[in-house]
Amino acid sequence: MREASELSTLAIREASYAAAAGEGAARVMLRCATLAKITDKPGQILRTFVSPAMNEVHRTMRPWMEAAGMAVGMDRAGNLRGVYPADADADMPRLLIGSHLDTVPNAGAYDGVLGVLMGLALVESLAGRTPGFAIEVIGFSDEEGTRFGAPFLGSRAVVGELQGALLQRIDHAGATVGEALREFGAAHTDAVDASLAPGSGAYLEFHIEQGPVLESRNLALGIVEGLAGQSRGNVVFRGRASHAGTTPMRLRSDALAAAAEWMTRVEAIASRFENAVATVGEIEAEPGAVNVIPGFVRCSLDVRHPEDSARDAAVRAIFDEAHVVGRRRGITVEAEQYHEHPAVRLAAEIVAMAERAAKRAGYATIRMTSGAGHDAMVMAPHLPSAMIFLRNPGGISHHPDESVAEQDMAAGLHAGLCFLDEYAAWIGKKEGGQHA
Ligand code: GLV
Ligand code: MN
């Protein structure tokens, strides 16, 4: 008898979760479209670290978060943070749900913002009820590294790693990270220090998959168990600028021709290492005139691999090859790696919780390793972390054609509501409390 009534309570709860997830997904879809209009560059989506567009995103999101019952503030690293409180008498570890609000140039409408808006929608679907623990929704100010080249400035600040040389990096206008932050701090006198709140218990991030795997497997959701490590660097080629009409081919020191030869080698070297990817995504060539041989070229380099030793070996081979090309052509080469993040495995217990939550919501999942970098990489060494990927129809990201279906957002939110139950049970067990 009792079992039957428990079963019907469960069925009612599942039905109400499904309904709330459906309503939440419609809001997430509309809000992604609203935020996609806020840009630093008309005609495309571009929002960078503490930029005017980032401020406008904050101004737009604040009232949504406040209406959901959150206390909202910005920290000194430009992260937007909203806290949905626990019961006054509950002292359970809070759950952080976040992702980033910045974008690459000419971005899609979902990379980053989706995860922040999913967190907000989960809080909204509680409709004032407390799950027994506080929820902090974080919109990180920088994950892509578009403005300063170095990624994860927002999450690195929260875990205490935004310091030293990182603060001295300069953007294209010559401002340092420190100066950009000081300007931001002056503009927002209510900003609080960027740090993890005491009693933070775990971190959950929803993110568009940014690839075709879930679509190919006909699955709405994937559970991330690990993230590939990444290296970022620069290779500079210095030749001799000279007249394009008068300098014979055999007497040239063309920095751009050397860089071009090296780039084809980057592709070949990365293909030799199974599971490695390497990209030259930015080139500066000077003086940059149709009738002048380029004397200076800077190429960016991005290398990823699920195993750190293989990534290191690939970076070394790619840098060595730049010197080989330079020597043969009489070009000076300087190569530097300025950012490195090791591969990360997410906490098995929390990953399993996310998997169970998706299953309870009625969704089969697969475990995945992310080739993309995510704020969860930075949070994971400090808090047990999980990521839930949402299917990406077409598999394209970092591109305006990026897309997510509303029904997959609903799937993610339904899984998220079940995750809140799993988390309550987990911290209840950990603390010996009654929150199962
Ligand atoms: C961000 O999306 C990255 O993977 O670089
Ligand atoms: Mn991205």
Ligand code: MN
């Ligand atoms: Mn992202």
